[in-house]
Amino acid sequence: MCMRYLGFVLLLWCPGVLHAQSAAQPCRAPVLKSGFFFPKQETYSNESNLSYACDNGHKPAVQGWWATSTCQNGIWSHKPQCIGEKSCLPPTIPNAKYTEASNGWYKEEHTIRITCDKGYIPKNNAITAKCVNATWVSVPVCEKNVRVCSAPSEIPHAVIINQEYKEVFDEDSEVQYECEDGYTVEGGSTKSIWCTAGNWTVGPSCNKTTEPDARRCGSTGSSTSSGSNKGECQITTISNCGRYPSVQNGDVVETHRKSLRYQCNSFYRLVGAEGVVCYSDGKWSEVPTCKAAFCALNTEAHPELAPDGVKHIKDGESMQVRCVDRWRFENHVVARCTDGELTMTRCCNKVQINTNIC
Incomplete structure (x- = not known):
């Protein structure tokens, strides 16, 4: 009597053991029309195999003139079948x-x-x-499709963010990347590339972050702490250098005790270090420049476009521009500016779109 209770208690404490023992189910002998199998039994234990072949005019429902099937927890995998010899197995069609x-x-x-x-x-x-x-x-x-892109190539010291990996990207897709710690984007804050006509635009690279180094003082009468007028200049407060350096198409946006930070106007890109410091010889470190970073699209120079004056597109960005006839052609094209070069998709009529030649 005590042993019975003990067994009941063990089942209550170890229900997983009972489930595991009952999970593996045997299989009944399959019903196989127009064929035969071996070994011929009424039941088959879990994980056991049988082989089968088919009568004349028939074949297994898998590759080969004979086949094997495995009992997996009460179900045959695959199900033994004999089909007409002129029937087809599923084709493999990539993509x-x-x-x-x-x-x-x-x-x-x-x-x-x-x-x-x-x-x-x-x-x-x-x-x-x-x-x-x-x-x-x-x-x-x-x-x-020649207008889509493969996965973007690896970008040194960067990782693609907010986008799962896939092998194909539609045209006009945008991916953003983030630089590794200790690296910054060259030429500003743009961190995106776009798929245009089957190719990715060239984005800025990630360069190692560097702080302004001390430089050598010239023979201007300035001196260092050692007294030599050709010693190493030290970074000092910006008040010692006087008037801030002027940057065409840019301006100072931040001032700190020992540095200035410059930013370019809209449609211009910063070239060089955005930070400028003052040296102990009263001279500023190298000042950045602002390079034009836009494309100009004169719609009146393109007969297929609706005349709408000159459009300015920032480098790395795109703009939709209307086609001349919204009923005959696709309603708009996409114009993109990449490193100062303008590219555009085509105005396509409905026939071209439907036949996939646009």
């Missing part, structure tokens, strides 16, 4: 999807219709395949 047969195979004369994955288009607009005498004929091909 495409189609409706899968519920029984895992297709009768002769069956036609499937494919849909290409995002970023791919059907070659020659072919989207169907037909099962003929156990072979798929006219199998379509999904080729990469």
